[in-house]
Amino acid sequence: MPTLSMLLVVSAALFCIGLLAALSRRHAIFILIGIEMMLAAANLNFIAFWRFAPQPAPPTGVMVAIFAIAIAAAEAAVGLAMVIAVYRHFRTTNVDQLDQLKG
Amino acid sequence: MNSWITSNVWLIPAAPILAALLILAFGKAARRAAAPFAVIGQLTALTMSIFAFVPTLHSHGFRSVQNFTWFTFGEQTLRIGFVLDPLAAAMLIMIALVGLCIFVFSIGYMAEDKNFSRFFAYLSFFSGAMLGVVIANSLLLLFVFWELVGLASYLLIGFWIERPSAAAAAKKAFITTRIGDMGFFLGILWLYHRSGTLLFYDGGRGCLESVGLLALGASATFIALLIFCGAAGKSGQFPLHVWLPDAMEGPTPVSALIHAATMVAAGVFLVARVYPIFLVGAINGVTPSLTVVVWIGVATGLMAALIAVAQFDIKRILAYSTVSQLGLMMVSLGVGGVAAGIMHLLAHGFFKALLFLGAGSVIHGCHHEQDIRKMGGLRRLMPVTFSTYAIGMMALSGVPFFFSGGWTKEEILHATSQWPRSHIPYYLMLVGVFLTALYMTRQIIFVFFGNRRAASEHVHESPGVMTIPLIVLAVCAILFSVVLTPAWPWLENYLTGYPARFDPHLLIQPMIIVSLALVGAGVSLGIWMYRRAAGSDPIQQAQPALFRFLENKMWIDEIYDRTVIALAAIAARFSDWMDRYVWDGLVRGVGAIGHFLARLTTGADERVINAGVDEGTVGAHGFGRLMSRRHSGQIQTYLGAIALGMLALVLLYAWLG
Numbered sequence: 047m048p049t050l051s052m053l054l055v056v057s058a059a060l061f062c063i064g065l066l067a068a069l070s071r072r073h074a075i076f077i078l079i080g081i082e083m084m085l086a087a088a089n090l091n092f093i094a095f096w097r098f099a100p101q102p103a104p105p106t107g108v109m110v111a112i113f114a115i116a117i118a119a120a121e122a123a124v125g126l127a128m129v130i131a132v133y134r135h136f137r138t139t140n141v142d143q144l145d146q147l148k149g
Numbered sequence: 150m151n152s153w154i155t156s157n158v159w160l161i162p163a164a165p166i167l168a169a170l171l172i173l174a175f176g177k178a179a180r181r182a183a184a185p186f187a188v189i190g191q192l193t194a195l196t197m198s199i200f201a202f203v204p205t206l207h208s209h210g211f212r213s214v215q216n217f218t219w220f221t222f223g224e225q226t227l228r229i230g231f232v233l234d235p236l237a238a239a240m241l242i243m244i245a246l247v248g249l250c251i252f253v254f255s256i257g258y259m260a261e262d263k264n265f266s267r268f269f270a271y272l273s274f275f276s277g278a279m280l281g282v283v284i285a286n287s288l289l290l291l292f293v294f295w296e297l298v299g300l301a302s303y304l305l306i307g308f309w310i311e312r313p314s315a316a317a318a319a320k321k322a323f324i325t326t327r328i329g330d331m332g333f334f335l336g337i338l339w340l341y342h343r344s345g346t347l348l349f350y351d352g353g354r355g356c357l358e359s360v361g362l363l364a365l366g367a368s369a370t371f372i373a374l375l376i377f378c379g380a381a382g383k384s385g386q387f388p389l390h391v392w393l394p395d396a397m398e399g400p401t402p403v404s405a406l407i408h409a410a411t412m413v414a415a416g417v418f419l420v421a422r423v424y425p426i427f428l429v430g431a432i433n434g435v436t437p438s439l440t441v442v443v444w445i446g447v448a449t450g451l452m453a454a455l456i457a458v459a460q461f462d463i464k465r466i467l468a469y470s471t472v473s474q475l476g477l478m479m480v481s482l483g484v485g486g487v488a489a490g491i492m493h494l495l496a497h498g499f500f501k502a503l504l505f506l507g508a509g510s511v512i513h514g515c516h517h518e519q520d521i522r523k524m525g526g527l528r529r530l531m532p533v534t535f536s537t538y539a540i541g542m543m544a545l546s547g548v549p550f551f552f553s554g555g556w557t558k559e560e561i562l563h564a565t566s567q568w569p570r571s572h573i574p575y576y577l578m579l580v581g582v583f584l585t586a587l588y589m590t591r592q593i594i595f596v597f598f599g600n601r602r603a604a605s606e607h608v609h610e611s612p613g614v615m616t617i618p619l620i621v622l623a624v625c626a627i628l629f630s631v632v633l634t635p636a637w638p639w640l641e642n643y644l645t646g647y648p649a650r651f652d653p654h655l656l657i658q659p660m661i662i663v664s665l666a667l668v669g670a671g672v673s674l675g676i677w678m679y680r681r682a683a684g685s686d687p688i689q690q691a692q693p694a695l696f697r698f699l700e701n702k703m704w705i706d707e708i709y710d711r712t713v714i715a716l717a718a719i720a721a722r723f724s725d726w727m728d729r730y731v732w733d734g735l736v737r738g739v740g741a742i743g744h745f746l747a748r749l750t751t752g753a754d755e756r757v758i759n760a761g762v763d764e765g766t767v768g769a770h771g772f773g774r775l776m777s778r779r780h781s782g783q784i785q786t787y788l789g790a791i792a793l794g795m796l797a798l799v800l801l802y803a804w805l806g
Binding site for chain 1: 789
């Protein structure tokens with residue numbers, strides 16, 4: 047039987063893996079994947095806290111998670127479209143070479 | 150063992166999926182191990198399918214159901230489950246056995262491909278998903294596996310990703326079936342709204358059982374039609390058939406497994422599975438939804454058979470014949486011959502896989518030449534391929550008595566002739582039977598008879614790893630006819646749940662004479678017309694306009710290009726224009742106002758305030774330069790700063806209590 051702290055550890059691990067991927071990978075798509083993993087970790091937290099609240103709890107945790115999943119889907123679509131646009135413009139998706147925001 | 154497997158049917162799809170995951174996990178390093186993993190996974194699935202099949206034989210109308218709760222949402226509980234009944238058990242065996250033959254064949258066919266292990270991972274993944282479709286006891290779970298099957302099909306059509314045509318065909322298949330699935334999903338939602346459950350069987354409360362069906366009422370027709378949209382997309386029914394011939398861009402074993410034997414039959418299976426919904430409010434076995442199924446099936450069957458007569462690509466001929474046979478199965482379901490339709494599905498799975506693998510063997514032997522005009526005289530050079538192909542061809546053309554396709558086609562024609570609403574489908578089906586015999590004769594004469602042509606040089610028989618699956622499938626195509634003989638309608642009774650009895654009168658019926666005559670006419674006309682054809686088609690010479698119409702697939706792709714796709718392009722251009730001028734214009738307008746205000750204030754600034762501030766700016770300038778170094782433009786530096794900032798906030802929060 048999973049306990050709340052087990053789920054939180056899993057979620058924290060997922061978040062850290064996602065953050066590490068987003069910070070260290072050079073390919074734009076891997077950065078997107080890392081961001082998705084962090085979102086998944088956040089969703090897992092919502093579900094975990096909802097699940098271990100005194101039952102029957104109103105399904106707010108699930109609602110938030112479903113909204114987050116829907117938004118994440120939209121975000122992934124926009125993100126991938128941007129990656130394709132960036133690739134068409136710069137002929138690369140290596141984020142090290144994309145430094146047009148330089149101050 | 151038997152009772153154990155009936156309560157753990159989920160293990161059957163799990164085996165190939167596990168194999169797929171293992172192969173993917175090892176990546177390219179698993180090149181050697183990929184094929185054994187996949188074959189072992191498939192063998193496990195086949196063994197378990199056989200063990201699951203045995204208990205369904207013991208009692209008529211056997212059904213074992215395991216339901217469990219997926220999740221609870223407020224007061225709603227969503228339950229899914231697995232079911233094992235004769236329909237599922239028969240399908241399991243067919244899919245696992247045909248799949249195994251095709252896996253083994255692929256070891257030879259794909260031997261030189263650089264992405265060998267990826268191919269087997271996808272094949273195993275497909276096989277697991279397809280087995281899952283069959284045993285799902287919930288429309289939602291079925292839909293999940295249905296989409297996984299679609300994904301596997303997409304991945305495998307586009308397996309040779311470096312070919313633009315393969316990538317385009319994969320996209321076309323995915324998007325076209327998605328149109329059907331949209332309807333399917335709406336049907337699921339509507340069904341859930343009316344009946345409150347998506348389980349098929351649930352001890353009397355499922356959506357296919359009396360209480361659930363009563364709750365549907367008049368909306369059953371629309372729900373059934375929406376579900377049929379999904380079935381039509383997957384099974385290549387008119388007007389969504391356009392993706393299936395293009396799907397032949399994938400490797401030939403894929404065409405055999407997915408686009409001939411199993412996945413495209415999923416639509417037929419789906420209609421058979423939810424048949425009670427189609428039957429709600431039936432008068433004499435006829436409902437509006439079933440009538441639609443019949444007419445769509447007839448249109449598809451006849452159209453595809455006509456197009457198949459004028460194709461030159463060996464795989465496209467088979468693809469159109471698949472479309473046409475799927476139409477035949479749909480007609481059978483529509484007129485009430487559910488058992489006949491499913492029996493044809495099973496028999497078709499064996500002989501069509503055989504034909505496709507035979508075509509694969511020919512293509513492999515001819516060094517990837519697919520144009521039948523360039524082949525010829527392969528009979529002596531590829532004897533095993535030729536004899537097994539001939540068996541498949543006779544099964545498909547419906548030669549009765551010894552070949553499985555003959556009996557099932559008989560059953561379907563019999564059911565169609567008794568449809569109370571109209572006799573036109575029956576006559577059109579007879580035309581289809583004649584055309585089937587004609588185009589298969591044409592193909593076999595072009596490929597195997599006559600003189601050797603360009604591609605027949607250096608042809609060799611395929612290795613044993615490819616011919617043995619052909620032989621196994623050919624034996625299945627013949628032996629299966631024993632089970633199908635109408636004299637002892639065992640399989641039909643097994644599927645419908647009534648006890649079987651022996652009746653030799655069913656063996657000889659006037660109907661058989663009619664179709665035998667038609668098949669004979671088709672084959673002899675084919676032989677007479679094509680016997681001297683060398684490199685060109687006699688119909689092409691006699692009727693060039695008609696032939697061009699058929700060769701270009703009745704211009705349906707072009708019609709879609711001009712209508713649906715043109716409309717989508719106009720919509721896209723309109724959105725682009727809106728974005729560019731209307732929304733962008735708004736933003737620019739706001740910007741212009743800001744700009745104007747800024748102009749106003751600059752004046753005041755420059756004359757009044759500047760004088761005093763100039764001194765202070767020197768310091769700000771230095772600080773700004775310092776800060777600008779932090780702005781490297783590297784997105785990940787920013788991301789790291791955000792993470793550090795967040796960490797600092799969390800620490801601060803923890804510290805403050």
